[in-house]
Amino acid sequence: MRRPLLIALAVAVASALAPAAGASAKTITYRYGPIDVAPGQNTIAFEPNDLKPTVPGYITGFRPNLTYLNGKVPGVDVVHLHHGVWIVDNYPTYAAGEEKTNIELPPGYGYRYDPGQVWVMNHMVHNLTPTPTKVYLTYELDFVPASSPKARRLRDVDTIWMDVRYGNVYPVFDALRADGRDGRFTYPDHDPDAYADGFRRNRWTIDRDGTLVYAVGHLHPGGLWTDLTLTRDGRTVHLFRSRAKYFEPAGAVSWDVAMTNTPPDWRVAVRKGDVLEVSGTYDVSKASWYESMAIMPVAFAPGDPSGVDPFSGRLNRRGVLNHGHLPENDNHGGGPGGLPDPRRLRSGTTITQGAEVTIDGFLYALGDLSNPLAAGRPPVVRQGESITFRNLDDAREVWHTITACKAPCNRRTGIAYPIADGEVDFDSGELGTGPLPRAAAAAQRTTWQTPADLSPGTYTYFCRVHPFMRGAFRVVPR
Numbered sequence: 001m002r003r004p005l006l007i008a009l010a011v012a013v014a015s016a017l018a019p020a021a022g023a024s025a026k027t028i029t030y031r032y033g034p035i036d037v038a039p040g041q042n043t044i045a046f047e048p049n050d051l052k053p054t055v056p057g058y059i060t061g062f063r064p065n066l067t068y069l070n071g072k073v074p075g076v077d078v079v080h081l082h083h084g085v086w087i088v089d090n091y092p093t094y095a096a097g098e099e100k101t102n103i104e105l106p107p108g109y110g111y112r113y114d115p116g117q118v119w120v121m122n123h124m125v126h127n128l129t130p131t132p133t134k135v136y137l138t139y140e141l142d143f144v145p146a147s148s149p150k151a152r153r154l155r156d157v158d159t160i161w162m163d164v165r166y167g168n169v170y171p172v173f174d175a176l177r178a179d180g181r182d183g184r185f186t187y188p189d190h191d192p193d194a195y196a197d198g199f200r201r202n203r204w205t206i207d208r209d210g211t212l213v214y215a216v217g218h219l220h221p222g223g224l225w226t227d228l229t230l231t232r233d234g235r236t237v238h239l240f241r242s243r244a245k246y247f248e249p250a251g252a253v254s255w256d257v258a259m260t261n262t263p264p265d266w267r268v269a270v271r272k273g274d275v276l277e278v279s280g281t282y283d284v285s286k287a288s289w290y291e292s293m294a295i296m297p298v299a300f301a302p303g304d305p306s307g308v309d310p311f312s313g314r315l316n317r318r319g320v321l322n323h324g325h326l327p328e329n330d331n332h333g334g335g336p337g338g339l340p341d342p343r344r345l346r347s348g349t350t351i352t353q354g355a356e357v358t359i360d361g362f363l364y365a366l367g368d369l370s371n372p373l374a375a376g377r378p379p380v381v382r383q384g385e386s387i388t389f390r391n392l393d394d395a396r397e398v399w400h401t402i403t404a405c406k407a408p409c410n411r412r413t414g415i416a417y418p419i420a421d422g423e424v425d426f427d428s429g430e431l432g433t434g435p436l437p438r439a440a441a442a443a444q445r446t447t448w449q450t451p452a453d454l455s456p457g458t459y460t461y462f463c464r465v466h467p468f469m470r471g472a473f474r475v476v477p478r
């Protein structure tokens, strides 16, 4: 039932470095790394991972985190685990994003583990600052060795990786204010081009009878929920909505969030031929969200007859909050900062058509709000013309964006500020190049032109990758 990942993975022979598991259930903690995090890093890595149990058994729980070398958890506004996926024999099996969801299978189930499995660590650690650092990716496994009496009472589960962009190394979509309905945007429903190639990436056809026992969603800031449905003989039933619970005071705008997972008694009887489908819904009333995700791994117990028929039985659909507020999400930002209001700055250089503004050393060459000199004044462009931005930091594999944010866009950086809430939406994508899949987040170009149809006014922007980077430009009448 496992679908191969549509990417080539470097396969390495795993050697056992992990502590041996004893005869009874236990918790094992692994520290993967240290990972060298370059200034501004936002790259995707696939690396062999030997940090796994040495004996066969079952994994019943999985809790990921990110720490500095001294064990301290970094602030999410400084360095964060954009995602970590534990790929087992070429199939994504355990995963975490910045919301740090824990997997806790209901009693009686376990992911079957064998030391012969080839594990690959797919991680994307994002450094939001120009300062290099080192981190560990940590994970705690609840492990039941096969030799333990408890193991005999466990049923096997497999992961069904439900993802609205399944098969993409970097499975993202944009949730834009302009595409929403009443402030909400659902992917794929609200994007007519979502599956223009005919591949319904958000669907999976069940290939054996069994029972679904656990599911939890993964979203990015702005995300509200993921939905899982099942279709049989033309009838569709809703199975579960994994909701984002925001601790963030400003609402659905940051990583200060936890998802709900299925309740412990959620058991869905499925038959061969049933079609599962996932979607993700974002709040686009406050901002546009670029490079968003909607993923919902499901634990499936093949052959398990204990589920209830989702069409006729009583299914408990009430979600359980996966965890509480995390202290590393405390810097919300948005307070008064030291930057000027660019609307009050004198005009800078007039850009003639074709001239470029470079980005070098995390600085916009013209109009950077942190630059107190004349070059910090907003460059000027005539209505109908464009400014071309070029990212020179690409040479160091640092990628930047020019993303509209509401003026003055000069307040203190935090996990909830700034956001893509400009008067008019514009976004350059991550300006950069590089080898795939490592550089999949990069737009594979280093330049971008401002829209030529902007009305006169001062436009403020930030870098989505490094939100402390702020800038402005000015459009004047012809």
Ligand SMILES: [Cu+2]
Pocket (backbone or CB within 6 Å): 399, 400, 401, 463, 464, 465, 466, 469
């Ligand atoms: Cu940047």
